[in-house]
Every structure is written in C-alpha cells, then in structure tokens.
Amino acid sequence: MTAPRIVVDVENGVAPWRQVRDQLVRLISGGVLPVGARLPTIRQLAADLGLAAGTVARAYRELEVEGVLTTGRRQGTVVAALPSHAPDPLSAAAAEFVAVARSLGASEGEALNAVRAHYLGE
Template sequence: MTAPRIVVDVENGVPPWRQVRDQLVRLINGGVLPVGSRLPTIRQLAADLGLAAGTVARAYRELETSGVLTTGRRQGTVVAALPSHAPEPLSAAAAEFVAIARSLGASEGEALNAVRAHYLGE
C-alpha cells in the first residue's frame, strides 16, 4: 500500500506527529482519503516518511481517539469518519507559532510584526 501524500518538515517547529495528523485530516476532509480508505501500517508510513514508528503511532492514536480512524487486526487502520472535532489547521498553526515565539522571548508585537512581514512578502 502506498502512503498518502504527506510531507514532514522537521525544521519548521511543528512536531512531526502533528504534521502527520494535520495532513491526514486535510486528506480526509478533501476526499483524497474517503471513509473506508485503508491507511498504511504505522511501520510502513514511518519508513516512507523517515520517522520513528512512535511518531506515526501518536498521529494515528490522536485520530483514533477523536473517532476519525479505527484500527482492527484484519482490516488495519481505516478512515472511519470525517473529522468533526479535529483542530482547524490555521488555528493549530497559530498555536504552534505562538509557542515558538514565546520560547524565543518575542513580545506579542514582535510576533505579530513577523507574521505581517511574511504575510505581505516583505
């Protein structure tokens, strides 16, 4: 089974498990992975992405907890439902940015200015 189109950037500050989870949510919401689609095994997806199996397992576990995925012995991991309570990707990205900005000691104004500069392409 080939892995869905997921790209993990280990240098962007967002934990890899969250990148995997958020991209799976987008693929499911976008219809690329409809309900009933079988996902790669944890080991296979981890190998395809160059990640530790525990990283992919955490992403799958988060989606199982919210009812988006189910895992069974015979069928493997399958899309069970459309994400309804999954965090909105922009909000999740903003939360990650705020955490990083705070860890760097940036003030709210500095953080907002950095976002504005990048948003406007400056």
C-alpha cells in the first residue's frame, strides 16, 4: 500500500503523535484506509514523516487502545474497526460540526442552512 497522506507540523502546538493519530482517524473514518487495510510499519512511517519510531508507536498505540487498530509482531498494524467513539462517522462529523456551530451561537436552522448551502453549491 502507498503511504497514507499524513503531514506533521511541529510548531502548531499539537504534539506530533496527536497529529498522526488524528490524521489516521480521518483516513480511516473517511474510508481511505478501510477496515482490514494494513498500515505502514512504525519504522517506515517514522522515516517518512521524519519522526522517531517511538512517536509513531505512540499514535498507533492510542488507536489500538481505542480498538481502531490491531497490531501483530509479524503482520504489523491493521485497521480493525472504525473509531469506536464514532461508530457512525457521519454522526461523529455532525457532532463535531454541531459543537462548532453551537460555540458560534448558531441556531439549528442556521446550521442546517449552512449545510444545505454547501450541498447545493456543489
């Protein structure tokens, strides 16, 4: 498999492991990395991203604890399930959107209109 598209910005105040973890979650939730897909080895991804292997291992381990990934000594790391906090990625995305909309003080109607505008705009 080709290396997933992950980018790490070391100056943005977000820990490298967290960035890797977050972007893996997106790739998995979005179907780019489907269940059953094999991730690059820790050493490979670390080399690709210019990180230490332990840092990538941290990200993988976070997702393993969540049940998103499974790891094996020979077969490496494989996508096991969609993120458990988001068994339904659409619902998860909506939850995040609604959280943002709420913090912006938007009403339900305003949030719905914003979504409609983007579906129509396409």
